Amino acid sequence: MVSNNILIFVEDPGAANFILDFPDYSYKNDVNSVLIATGPAIDFLKSRNTSCIKANSLKEIVDIIVSRETKLVLVGTSQNPDSLGLSLISYCREHGIETSGFVDMEVDSHLRFCGNTNDPLMYSPDYLIVPNESTFHYFSGVGFKPDKILISGNPNYNRVIKAGAEFETLKTRQRFREIHNIGADKKIVTIIGEHLNNNDVRMLPNERYLLSGRDDSFTRTEIVIDEILDAFSSCSFDPFRILRLHPKNSPEEYKKYKEEIDLFSYAEDPLEIIYNSDFVFGMTSMLVMESFLLGKNPVSVLPTAEEKNWAPHTKYDYVPIVYYRQNLIDIVSSLIKGEIIEGKNKFEYVKDSNKEIFEFLFKRMNYERS
Numbered sequence: 001m002v003s004n005n006i007l008i009f010v011e012d013p014g015a016a017n018f019i020l021d022f023p024d025y026s027y028k029n030d031v032n033s034v035l036i037a038t039g040p041a042i043d044f045l046k047s048r049n050t051s052c053i054k055a056n057s058l059k060e061i062v063d064i065i066v067s068r069e070t071k072l073v074l075v076g077t078s079q080n081p082d083s084l085g086l087s088l089i090s091y092c093r094e095h096g097i098e099t100s101g102f103v104d105m106e107v108d109s110h111l112r113f114c115g116n117t118n119d120p121l122m123y124s125p126d127y128l129i130v131p132n133e134s135t136f137h138y139f140s141g142v143g144f145k146p147d148k149i150l151i152s153g154n155p156n157y158n159r160v161i162k163a164g165a166e167f168e169t170l171k172t173r174q175r176f177r178e179i180h181n182i183g184a185d186k187k188i189v190t191i192i193g194e195h196l197n198n199n200d201v202r203m204l205p206n207e208r209y210l211l212s213g214r215d216d217s218f219t220r221t222e223i224v225i226d227e228i229l230d231a232f233s234s235c236s237f238d239p240f241r242i243l244r245l246h247p248k249n250s251p252e253e254y255k256k257y258k259e260e261i262d263l264f265s266y267a268e269d270p271l272e273i274i275y276n277s278d279f280v281f282g283m284t285s286m287l288v289m290e291s292f293l294l295g296k297n298p299v300s301v302l303p304t305a306e307e308k309n310w311a312p313h314t315k316y317d318y319v320p321i322v323y324y325r326q327n328l329i330d331i332v333s334s335l336i337k338g339e340i341i342e343g344k345n346k347f348e349y350v351k352d353s354n355k356e357i358f359e360f361l362f363k364r365m366n367y368e369r370s
Contacts, residue, residue: 005031005033005068005070005072006026006031006032006033006070006071006072006073006074007034007036007061007065007068007070007072007074008022008023008034008036008074008076009036009037009038009055009061009073009076009084009085009088010035010041010045010052010076011037011038011039011040011041011076011078011083011084011085012040012041012076012077012078012079012080012104013040013041013044013246013248014076014078014104015076015077015078015104016037016041016044016045016050017044017104017156017286018102018104018156019035019076019102019155020045020048020050020155020156020159021155022074022155022354022357022358023035025354025358026358031358032068034053034064034068035050035052035053036052036053036054036055037052037054038054038055039080040248041076042054044247047247047267048269055084057084058084058087058088058091061084061088062091065092065097070097071098072098072099072100072361073088073089073092073097073098073099073100074101074102074361075088075089075099075100075101075125076101076102076104077101077102077104077112077113078112079108079111079112081111081114081115081116082115083115085101086115086123089101089113089123089124089125090123098126098127099126099127100125100126100361101113101124101125101127101128101129102129102130102152102357103130103131103135104131104154105135105286105311105312106131106134106135106138106309106312106315107309107310107311109135109138109139110138110142120139120142121142121143121144124144126148127148127149127150127360127364128144128148128149129149129150129152129357129360130149130150130151130152131151131152131153131154131312132151132153135151136149136151150356150357150360152353152357152360153349153351154353155353155354155357156286156290157349157353158349158352160271160290160294161294161349163271163275164271164275164293164295167271167272167275167276172275172276173275173276176272176276177276180240180263186239187278187279188239188242188276188277188278189232189239189240189241189242189277189278189279189280189281190242190244190265190273190274190277190281191228191229191241191242191243191244191281191282192244192280192282192283192285192287192288192291192298193221193225193244193249193254193285194220194221194246194282194283194285195221195247195248195249196219202220203219203220203221204219204220205218205219205220205303206304208304208306209223210303210304210305210323211223211224211227211301211323211324211325212325213225213226213227214226214230220283220303221283223303224283224301224302224303225243225254225257227301227325227328228281228301228328229241229260231325231328231331231332232332234329234332235332235333235336237332237336239278240262240263241260241261241263242263242264242273243261243263243264243265244270244274245264245265245266246285249266250266251264251266270287270290271290271294274287274290274291274294274296275294275296277296279299279332279335280296280297280298280299281299281301282298282299282300282301283300283302283307284300284307284310284311284313284314285311286311288300288311288313288314288319289312289318292313292318292319292343293347297319297340297342298313298319299319299320299322299328299331300313300314300319300320300321300322301321301322301328302314302323303323305323308321316345316347317343317344318343318345318347319342319343320342321343
């Protein structure tokens, strides 16, 4: 009998979201897997009722690899130069264990495997799974062998589309309004937050910013929240306001908005929050893309033009993008009047990404059914 055990490691919520369905998929295909999480991914998985083993050190992960006779290690990437995932790839390289990294978004591709060096492939795995062609071209361009890269699409997309159909069947809107005491005529606005990350200079205002926010706001996320809230005030419109926190956020970070936000959402299912919203605003969070897949026609509000390339929904113009205060006010006014605001391009997605990933990994590594 051949051991087909695999270990999946995630640290970042984006990576966890990308691989969320894969353990069940692999199990249904006679492959055993264990999901290991550390950092922000732990709470992310918990909020989605997905079991995982918590690990805080490389030794803890290695003990699991050895005890399970692991043949393959899947490593979710992040921008953390000191990620356990990088140490895990190095360990596997030294001990002859096959590895595959997976990248959930194109942004910061150059930081995924460099660690504290300037080499984008310093900690590169044996194989690589990427969501789109532009990410493929980046990694093949810096020297990763093209035949060892899979363009899988994002497995999360199919899950989101399926969830939207289920919400429609369950008729969750009335129940949601009753739980939060929202009147039938009150519009619901959800603002999708992003982590403040004060250590990242890109999250701080600079001379290229086209939005200014309020005088007491000093981060990218705060400035955008300010502008959205003020746009609704400028239109004399009083909706039920939800701020959906990023998994790396805490409500304490946004306490200055406590008089303006009706619900700080963290533990709730983000897709259900979005589905039950009338208007959705965000920046470059993947949840904006998910809102688009749910058919909510979200709007991305960006303080700089270069941020357009940070996420698929903005890079490919699936959603409208706003850079200026007056444009934002105009869009809010149009939405209030019932007008539909859409992006420039349509989106078609039919790929079964989990199947693509499974076949890529296991056919290439000569796995056998137990």
